[in-house]
Amino acid sequence: MRRPMADGTIQEVVQNHSSRVGMTPEDLEQSVLEHLFYTCGKDLRSATPLDVYRAISHATRDRLVHRWLQSKRTYFHHEAKRVCYLSAEFLIGRALAQNLLNLGIYHLAETSLDHRGLTLKDILEEELDPGLGNGGLGRLAACFMESLATLQYPAYGYGIRYEFGIFDQEIANGWQVERGDDWLRRGNPWEVPRHELSVGVNFYGRVEARVHVDGTKSMHWVDTQTVIGVPYDTPILGYQNNTVNTLRLWSAKASKEFNFSVFNDGDYRRAVEEKALSESISKVLYPNDESAEGKELRLKQQYFFVACSIADIIRRHKKRFDTLDNLPDQIAIQLNDTHPAIAVAELMRVLIDEESIAWEKAWELTKAATGFTNHTLLPEALEKWPVPMFERLLPRILQIIYEINRRFLLEVHVKWPNDDERKRRLSIIEEGPVKHVRMAHLAVVGSHSVNGVAELHSELVCTQLMPDFHDMWPQRFNNKTNGVTPRRWLLQCNPDLSEALTERISDGWARDLSELTKILEYKDDTEFRAEVRAIKRKNKERLAKVIESRHGFKPNLDSIFDVQVKRLHEYKRQLLNCLHIIALYQDMKENPESDRAPRTFIFGGKAAPGYMMAKLHIKLINDVADIINHDPAIRDRIKVVFLSNYNVSLAEIIIPGADISEQISMAGKEASGTGNMKFAMNGALTVGTLDGANIEIREEVGAENFFLFGLKADEVRGLKGSGYNPNHYIERSPRLRRALDLIASGFFSPDDPSRFQPVVNELRNLDTYMLCADFDDYFRAQFEVDQCYRDPENWTSKVIENLGNIGKFSSDRTIEQYCKEIWNLTPCPIDLTESF
Ligand code: F58
Numbered sequence: 001m002r003r004p005m006a007d008g009t010i011q012e013v014v015q016n017h018s019s020r021v022g023m024t025p026e027d028l029e030q031s032v033l034e035h036l037f038y039t040c041g042k043d044l045r046s047a048t049p050l051d052v053y054r055a056i057s058h059a060t061r062d063r064l065v066h067r068w069l070q071s072k073r074t075y076f077h078h079e080a081k082r083v084c085y086l087s088a089e090f091l092i093g094r095a096l097a098q099n100l101l102n103l104g105i106y107h108l109a110e111t112s113l114d115h116r117g118l119t120l121k122d123i124l125e126e127e128l129d130p131g132l133g134n135g136g137l138g139r140l141a142a143c144f145m146e147s148l149a150t151l152q153y154p155a156y157g158y159g160i161r162y163e164f165g166i167f168d169q170e171i172a173n174g175w176q177v178e179r180g181d182d183w184l185r186r187g188n189p190w191e192v193p194r195h196e197l198s199v200g201v202n203f204y205g206r207v208e209a210r211v212h213v214d215g216t217k218s219m220h221w222v223d224t225q226t227v228i229g230v231p232y233d234t235p236i237l238g239y240q241n242n243t244v245n246t247l248r249l250w251s252a253k254a255s256k257e258f259n260f261s262v263f264n265d266g267d268y269r270r271a272v273e274e275k276a277l278s279e280s281i282s283k284v285l286y287p288n289d290e291s292a293e294g295k296e297l298r299l300k301q302q303y304f305f306v307a308c309s310i311a312d313i314i315r316r317h318k319k320r321f322d323t324l325d326n327l328p329d330q331i332a333i334q335l336n337d338t339h340p341a342i343a344v345a346e347l348m349r350v351l352i353d354e355e356s357i358a359w360e361k362a363w364e365l366t367k368a369a370t371g372f373t374n375h376t377l378l379p380e381a382l383e384k385w386p387v388p389m390f391e392r393l394l395p396r397i398l399q400i401i402y403e404i405n406r407r408f409l410l411e412v413h414v415k416w417p418n419d420d421e422r423k424r425r426l427s428i429i430e431e432g433p434v435k436h437v438r439m440a441h442l443a444v445v446g447s448h449s450v451n452g453v454a455e456l457h458s459e460l461v462c463t464q465l466m467p468d469f470h471d472m473w474p475q476r477f478n479n480k481t482n483g484v485t486p487r488r489w490l491l492q493c494n495p496d497l498s499e500a501l502t503e504r505i506s507d508g509w510a511r512d513l514s515e516l517t518k519i520l521e522y523k524d525d526t527e528f529r530a531e532v533r534a535i536k537r538k539n540k541e542r543l544a545k546v547i548e549s550r551h552g553f554k555p556n557l558d559s560i561f562d563v564q565v566k567r568l569h570e571y572k573r574q575l576l577n578c579l580h581i582i583a584l585y586q587d588m589k590e591n592p593e594s595d596r597a598p599r600t601f602i603f604g605g606k607a608a609p610g611y612m613m614a615k616l617h618i619k620l621i622n623d624v625a626d627i628i629n630h631d632p633a634i635r636d637r638i639k640v641v642f643l644s645n646y647n648v649s650l651a652e653i654i655i656p657g658a659d660i661s662e663q664i665s666m667a668g669k670e671a672s673g674t675g676n677m678k679f680a681m682n683g684a685l686t687v688g689t690l691d692g693a694n695i696e697i698r699e700e701v702g703a704e705n706f707f708l709f710g711l712k713a714d715e716v717r718g719l720k721g722s723g724y725n726p727n728h729y730i731e732r733s734p735r736l737r738r739a740l741d742l743i744a745s746g747f748f749s750p751d752d753p754s755r756f757q758p759v760v761n762e763l764r765n766l767d768t769y770m771l772c773a774d775f776d777d778y779f780r781a782q783f784e785v786d787q788c789y790r791d792p793e794n795w796t797s798k799v800i801e802n803l804g805n806i807g808k809f810s811s812d813r814t815i816e817q818y819c820k821e822i823w824n825l826t827p828c829p830i831d832l833t834e835s836f
Contacts, residue, residue, distance in 0.1 A: 009835060010066045010069055010070050010073075010832070010835070011832075011833065011835055013066055014066055014832065019031045019034060020062040020063075020065075021062065021063055021066060023063070023103075023104075023105055023108070025108055025111060025112055028059060028105065028108055028109060028112050029112045029115070029116075031059035031062060032052075032055045032056050032059045032112065032113075033055075034059075035054070035055035035056075035058040035059050036051060036052070036055040039054065039055060039058050040054050040055055044116060049118075049122060049123055049126050050126050050186060052113075052118060052123050052126075053096070053123050053124075053126035053127060054187070054189055056096065056109060056113070056123060057095075057096050057127075057189040057190065058189050060096060060099050060100060060103065060105075060109075061099075061189060061190065061235070063103055063105075064099065064103075064235045064237055064244050065235075066832065067237070067242045067243070067244040067830065067832065068235045068244035068246075070242065070830050070831075070832055070834075071154075071242070071243055071244045071245065071830050072246075073836050074828060074830050074831070074834065074836075075154045075828060076320060076836075077836045078828055079320065079330070080154045080826075080828040081154070081329060081330055081331065081332065081823075081824065081825050081826070082153075082154035082155055082156060082330070082331055082332070082825070083148065083153065083154070083155045083156070083331070083332045083333075083334060083818075083819075083823050083825055084155075084156045084158055084309065084313055084331055084332070084333050084334070085141060085144060085145070085148075085155060085156070085157050085158065085334050085336060086158050086159075086305075086306065086309055086333060086334065086335055086336060086340035086343055087137075087138070087141040087157065087158070087159050087336035087337075087339070087340065088159060088160060088301065088302065088305065088336070088337075088339035088340065089132060089133030089134060089137055089138030089141060089159065089285070089336075089339075090132050090133060090138060090141045090142050090145070090157055090159050090247060090249070091130075091131065091132060091133030091134075091135075091138035091139040091141070091142050091648060092130055092132065092142040092145075092234070092247070092648075093129060093130070093139075093142065093488065093647075093648030093649060093652075094124065094127045094128075094129050094130075094648070094649055095127070095190045095234075096123075096124055096127050097124050097492055098146075098237075098487065098488060098492060099237055101239075101487060101491060101492055102150075102237045102238065102239045102240060102487065103237065103240075104240050106120075128183045128185075128186060129183070129647050129648055129649045130165060130183050130188075131165030131166040131181050131183065131285070131647055131648075132159070132160070132161075132162050132165045132166075132249075132285060133165075133166065133285070134166060134285070134287065134288065134289045134567065135289050135566065135567045136375070136566075136567075136672070136673065136674050136675070137336065137337060137375050139484075139648065139674060140336075140453075140482055140674060140811075141157065141159075141336055143483065143484050143485040143488070143489075143674075143811040144811055144814070144815060144818075145157045145236045145245065145247060146236060146238075146239075146485045146487060146488065146811070147483075147485055147810075147811040147812045147814070147815040148236075148245060148815055149236045149237055149238035149239075149241075149243045149244065149245045150238040150239040150241065150243070150485075150487070150511070150812065151238070151812060151815055151816065151819075151827060152238060152241060152243045152827040152828060152829045152830070153815070153819055153825050153826075153827055153828070154245070154825070154828050155236075155245045156245065156246050156247075156248060157236070157245075157246070157247040157248065158248055158249075158250075158305065158308075158309035158312070158340075159247070159248075159249050159250070159305060160249060160250055160251075160282050160285075160301060160304070160305045161191075161232045161249035161250060161251040161282055162282055162283070162284055162285040163182075163184060163251075163282060163283050163284065164180050164181050164182060164183070164283060164284040164285065165181045165183050165285050166181060166285055166287055166606065166647075167179060167180065167181055167287055167606070167609065168180070168181050168645055169606045169644050169645045169646070170644055170645070171618070171622060171642060171644045174618070174619045174622030174623055174626070175615065175618070175619050175622075176606070176607055176615050176618050176619075178287075178609050180284075190234050190235070191232040191233065191234050191249075192232065192233045192234075193230060193231070193232050193233075193251075194230070194231045194232070194233055195230055197231050197312065197315075198228050198229060198230045198231070198253070199228070199229045199231075199250075199307070199308045199311045199312065200226045200227070200228055200229075200255065201226065201227050201228075201229055201303070201304050201307040201308060202221055202224035202225070202226055202307075203224060203225050203226075203227065203300065203303070203393055203394065204223075204224055204225050204392065204393060204395075205221055205222055205223040205224035205225070205395065206221075206222060206223055206395055207219055207220065207221055207222075207395050207396050207399060208220045208222050218353070218356075219352075219353055219396065219399070220353075221353070221395065221396040225255075225278070226255040227252050227253070227254070227255060227278040227281060227304065228252070228253040228254070228255050229250040229251070229252060229253075229304060229305070229307070229308035230250065230251045230252075230253050231248045231249070231250055231251075231308070231312070232248070232249050232250075232251055233246050233247070233248050233249075234246070234247040234249070235247075239487050239510060239511060241829070241830070242829075242830035242831070242832055243829070243830050244830075248309070248312065250282065250304065250305050250308040250309070251282050252278060252279050252280075252281035252282040252304060253278075253279060254274065254275035254276075254278045254279055255278070256271070256274070256275070280297065281297070281300050281301055281304050282301070282304070286298055286301075287606070287608055287609055288608045288610075289567040289569065289606075289608055290376060290378050290380070290381045290567070290569055290571075291378075291380045291381055291608065291611075292380065292381055292382065292383040292384070294384075294385065294386065296389055296393060299385055299389065299390070299393060299394075300393065302339055302340065302342055303342055303346070303393070303394055303397070305340070306340050306342050306343045306346050307346050309340075309343070310343060310346045310347050310350055311350070313331055313333070314350055314355075317330060317331065324351065324355055324357065324365065325361075325365075327365050327368075327369055328365055328368035328369040331369055332369060332371065332822065332823035332824070332825065333347075333369050333370045333371070334370075334371045334372075334373065334818070334822070334823070335370065335371065335372045335373065335443055335447070336373055336375075337373060337374065337375045337376070338372075338374075338382070338383045338439035338440050338442075338443050339383070341372070341383075341439040341440070341442050341443035341446075342394075342397065342439070342442070343370065344366060344370060344404070344442055344443065344445070344446030344447070345397045345400045345401050345404065345442065345446075346397065347362075347365075347366045347369070347370070348362050348363065348366055348400050348404070349396060349397060349400055351365060351366070352400075353396070359403070363404075363407075366446055367446060367447065367448050368448055370446055370447045370448065371447050371448065371449040371450075371451070371822045371823070372443040372444060372446075372447040372449070372450050372451070373450075373451050373452075373453065373480070374440065374450065374451070374452055374453075374457075374461055374465070374671075375453055375671050375672075376671055377457065377460055377461070377464065377465055377668065377669065377671065378571070378669065382438070382439075382440055383438075383439040383440070384430060384436035384437060384438050384439065385436060385437045385439070386434050386435070386436055387429065387434070387435040387436060387437060388434065390437055398437070401428060401429075401437060401442060402429070404428065404442070404445060404446065405427060405428040405429055405445075408426075408428065408445050409423050409426070409427060412426055412472070415472065422468060425468050426441065426468050426469065426472070427441070428441040428442050428445060440466070441469075444466065444469050444473075444476070447476070448476065449476060449478060449821075449822045450466075450469075450476050450477050450478070451477070451478045451479060451480045451822070452479055452480075452671065452672075453479075453480065453481065453482045453671050453672040453692075453693075454479070454481050454482060454671060454672035454673075454692045454693040454695070454696060455479055455481060455695065455696060456668075456690075456691070456692060456695055456713060457479075457671040457672055457692060458477070458478065458479030458480075459479075460668060460713070461477065462474075462477050478821065478822070480814055480817050480818055480821075480822075481672065481693055481696055481808075481809075481814065482672040482673075482674050482677070482693060482809075482811070482814060483674075483677065483808075483809045483810050483811035483812065483813055483814035483815075484674050484677050484678050484681070484809060484810070484811050485810070485811045485812075486509070486510055486513045486681065486810050486812075487510060488652070489655070489677075489678045489681055489682070490510075490681050490682065491510050492652065493651075493652035493653075493655060493656055493682070494535075494539065494656040494682050496535040496538060496539070497532075497535050497539075497656070497682065497683065498510075500528070500531050500532070500535060501516070501519060501803075504518070504519060504521075504522055504528065505518040505519055509807075511812075512807075512812070513806070513807040513808075513809075513810035513812065513813070514807035514808070514810075514813075515807070516803060516804050516805070516806060516807045517804050517805065517807060518804075519800065519803060519804045520800070520801070520804040520805075522800070523797065523800050523801070523804070528800075529793070529796045529800070532683065532796055532799060532800065532803075533792065533796060535683075536657075536659070536683055536799075537557060539656040539657040539682075540557050540561055540657045540659075541557060541657075542653060542656075542657060543561065543602075543653055543654055543656075543657030544557060544657075546643070546650075546653055547600075547602075547641055547643070550643065550644070551641055553629070553639070555600040555636070555639050555641070556598055556600065556636045556639070558598060559597070559598035559599050559600045559636065559637075559639070560597055560598070560599045560600070560659045560660055560785065560786075560789050561599075561600050561602060561657055561658050561659045561660070562599050562600065562601050562602065562658075562659065562660040562662065562785075563602045563603075563604075563654060563655075563657075563658040563659075563660065563661060563662060563679070563684070564577050564601075564602070564603050564604075564605075564662035564664070565602070565603065565604040565605055565643075565646050565651065565654055565655075565675065566605050566673075566675050567605050567606060567607070567608075568605045568606065568607035568611070568614040568615075568617055568618060569607075569611075569614060570613060570614065570617075570768065570769050571665055571666055571669040571670070571769050572664070572665050572670070573664050573665060573666060573769055573771060574603060574605070574617055574621065575617050575620070575759065575763075575771060576664055576771045576774065576775065576778060577601070577603075577662055577664065578617070578620060578621055578624060579736065579739050579740075579771065579775060580775075580778060580779060580782055581601055581624060581628070581638065581640060582624060582739040582742060582743065583735045583736070583738070583739045583779060584596065584599075584638060584782075585624075585628050585631075585634065585638060586735075586738055586739065586742065587735075588633075588634060588637060588638065589631075589633060589634075592633065596637070596786050597785075597786045597789045597790055598636060598637045598638070599637075599638055599639075600638075600639045600640075600641065601638070601639070601640045601641070602641050602643060602654065602658075603621050603640075603641070603642045603643070604642065604643040604644075604646030604650065604654065605646050606645075606646060613758065613759075613762070616755075616756065616758060616759060617759070618642065619755070620743070620748065620756055620759060621640065621642050622642050623748040623749050623755075623756075624640055624748050625639075625640035625641060625642060626748075627747070627748050628640055651675075651678070655675075655678050655679055655682050655684070656682045656683075658679055658682070658684040659684055659685065659789070660684060660685060660686075660687055660785060661675070661676060661679030661680065661684040661685065661686045661687070661688075662687055662688075663675070663676040663679075663686050663687070663688035663689070663691070663692075663694050664687065664688060664689055664709075664710070664774075664778065665689060665691045665692070666689070666691070666710075666711075666716060666769040666770050666774075667689045667690050667691045667710060667711055667712050667713040667715070667716050668691065668713035668716050668717065669691065669769070670691045670692040670694075671692055672692040672693040673691075673692045673693050673694065674693075676688065676692070676693055676694055676697055677693065677697065677806065677809035680697055680701065680802045680803075680806050680809070681803070681806050681809065683799045683802065683803055684799075684802075685705065685706070685707065685785070685788075685795075685798055685799065685802060686698075686706050686707065686802075687707040687709070687778075687781055687782065687785060688706065688707070688708065688709075689708075689709065689710040689711075689774070690708065690710070690712050690713070691713065693809070694706075696808070696809075697806070697809065700805045700806065700807075700808050700809075701801055701802045701805045701806065702801055702805065704798075705797075705798040705801040705802055707781045707782075707784055707785055708781065709774065709777040709778045709780065709781035710774040710777055710778065711770065711773055711774060716770060719770070719773065724767070724770065724773070726763060726764060726765070726766070726767035726770075726771075726772035726773070727764065727772075729772040729773050729775065729776075730763075730764065730772055732776075733772075733775055733776050735775075735776070735779060736772060736775045736776070740760055740763060740764065743756045743759065743760055744756070744757065744760045
């Protein structure tokens with residue numbers, strides 16, 4: 001018999017409600033049945049797989065709640081400093097499997113369902129994958145949240161609860177077609193709305209200066225339109241600990257509800273339209289990767305979530321302290337790229353206008369609290385907003401930015417008097433026919449730390465992207481090489497490899513990935529080596545089944561699974577991969593006896609809907625696939641597959657099944673890459689350029705275990721500077737020439753022979769990303785891959801060297817560095833027995 005709750009302390013709940021918190025098989029089973037009944041209104045007989053998914057998710061979430069509350073109380077009680085990670089994107093992936101694993105009850109859930117004739121694996125497939133991000137930047141934010149919880153650091157993620165995430169990609173007749181991603185259509189058991197913490201956000205209006213009797217002046221933003229931000233909280237659990245942090249995503253809601261006192265149809269319609277308009281702010285994620293979209297709605301999104309988050313941060317701080325002087329001792333705000341950079345001005349606005357703090361003090365607090373991470377060197381990705389748009393939408397914020405800039409340029413003047421050219425370059429406001437606000441400049445000026453995401457990238461930020469800022473404040477710049485969470489990207493997605501590792505080196509690696517070096521002791525162990533090969537084969541089989549179900553043929557498991565999955569972008573050079581395939585095809589046609597290893601080329605990734613060249617590359621890959629896959633002379637020596645709708649859950653199947661990881665960006669363009677780390681962690685070998693984190697991966701795993709090719713970043717720069725001419729390379733490479741001619745002849749597009757002319761023209765005339773310069777060396781590296789694959793023992797040695805030396809690329813290492821070197825955070829472990 002259960003006792004009712006007396007005063008509802010956490011400890012009491014835990015003691016009395018075993019079916020909600022207990023970790024025995026009986027507790028869990030009971031809990032799932034109860035949720036099936038009371039939450040879903042079903043019994044086992046009538047339950048659909050979706051009902052079972054919902055019931056088990058709620059049962060799992062129940063086991064997080066007391067840890068979540070206790071985490072919040074502990075942070076509050078201990079006045080623990082926290083990081084607030086501001087990001088327009090969190091690409092978190094599915095939650096159920098991750099939470100079961102981190103709770104340590106994955107196998108328990110498996111057996112519980114098994115008793116009832118259900119398979120956990122199937123139930124997991126019922127969960128829709130929240131696509132609240134474009135690619136690497138959004139996924140990094142998700143890995144960071146998981147690592148922060150695992151390392152027991154107090155952390156809040158702040159972002160936008162997009163109603164529609166990244167579009168669903170379909171391939172129709174070889175072309176990308178976009179469909180809306182209605183990811184909330186089945187409900188979301190993981191989020192909890194917190195209406196009581198809603199925040200009002202102002203737009204438009206004007207600024208009024210008021211002079212007071214004592215002569216002081218204050219600024220008032222008036223006649224504004226207010227939108228309400230409603231927070232939805234998702235718990236983020238650490239790996240087998242009691243830390244549960246919060247991902248708080250804001251949803252926009254109209255401030256004036258339907259006005260039922262409207263007098264006529266016109267008023268009514270306007271009321272409805274206004275409501276829809278304000279709620280459109282959090283409607284959809286902009287699907288652009290590496291290009292800034294200068295639309296007003298995008299700026300609205302940015303200010304919306306930043307204003308909500310800053311208000312939330314200040315509210316929480318004031319609940320605990322009666323001063324804001326200690327704000328930077330209590331919180332670290334990290335800007336994930338420039339999308340939340342407006343936080344610098346918003347925090348200033350709140351401190352000055354609402355908290356009546358003097359400018360100098362407010363500025364000191366803002367700078368001390370804020371850090372900025374840059375993720376790109378591409379000029380087209382650098383955000384700038386037209387001043388007229390800014391002025392209309394956010395007049396008070398623009399005023400503050402102007403004042404920040406005025407004071408900043410004075411500082412520049414003191415350091416470099418009479419250097420107007422330098423001031424022009426450094427200014428937050430770009431001059432021109434239409435002035436623009438440069439968000440990266442605002443972020444650098446308003447932060448105490450600016451970091452890049454891999455060593456080469458951070459160096460290029462200093463020397464190429466922002467040399468003037470680096471001259472001004474060299475000590476502000478630093479590097480934090482990216483990482484990925486080994487819980488999702490090894491433990492969860494590759495259970496067999498995880499088990500094989502744990503059997504040999506125990507399970508410590510999941511918390512401390514540097515322990516993987518211990519596996520190097522088994523490098524020559526025949527049994528282990530055979531197991532590594534068998535596991536890869538099993539993972540290839542799993543991937544092959546997906547390919548078979550979607551494409552109607554089963555790839556040859558003895559072929560090299562050669563994978564390039566990432567957003568489609570010219571700088572990432574999926575086209576170079578495609579040219580290699582065509583050249584290989586031509587070689588094989590010409591010389592049918594040629595002794596090359598069979599390969600299955602697998603592509604996946606979305607193109608921004610307006611990026612015509614990237615979409616044409618998808619079509620080319622599919623048309624090449626169509627011809628080669630059906631050429632009887634080739635049989636299964638080459639197969640090409642483009643897997644549609646690449647997302648986190650598909651990545652979890654593709655990556656463990658890869659033999660080769662294609663990381664072939666033009667050197668100096670990929671800030672870091674994180675897919676490169678996930679592949680190496682799952683026993684794939686990299687074919688790559690010296691770009692982003694590839695350089696560090698190669699350093700760690702050993703040059704002899706990495707297939708390097710291509711120009712280096714400084715060579716790329718040198719060549720560009722001296723006038724690059726692709727024809728110089730095309731003339732010298734018969735293979736490249738032949739491949740280009742074949743595309744140009746319409747061989748792959750008989751229904752529209754000139755279809756790929758734009759692709760060929762770009763390569764012959766401009767070749768912006770220097771594919772022609774790198775082609776022959778790429779072909780050579782791929783030939784070496786072939787030779788190596790034919791020697792399984794040699795290949796296995798390289799795989800094990802990769803595995804054993806990949807520890808650096810855990811996001812735990814990255815987060816430790818952020819905490820020590822930027823945020824000044826210390827862990828705050830959660831003790832469930834502590835009562836406050
Ligand atoms: C990526 N950026 C970098 N941006 O390209 C990649 O090298 C790096 O590993 C990763 O960040 C994490 O640091 C990226 O994904 C975006 O998706 C932005 C989305 C919003 C518009 C501008 C691009």
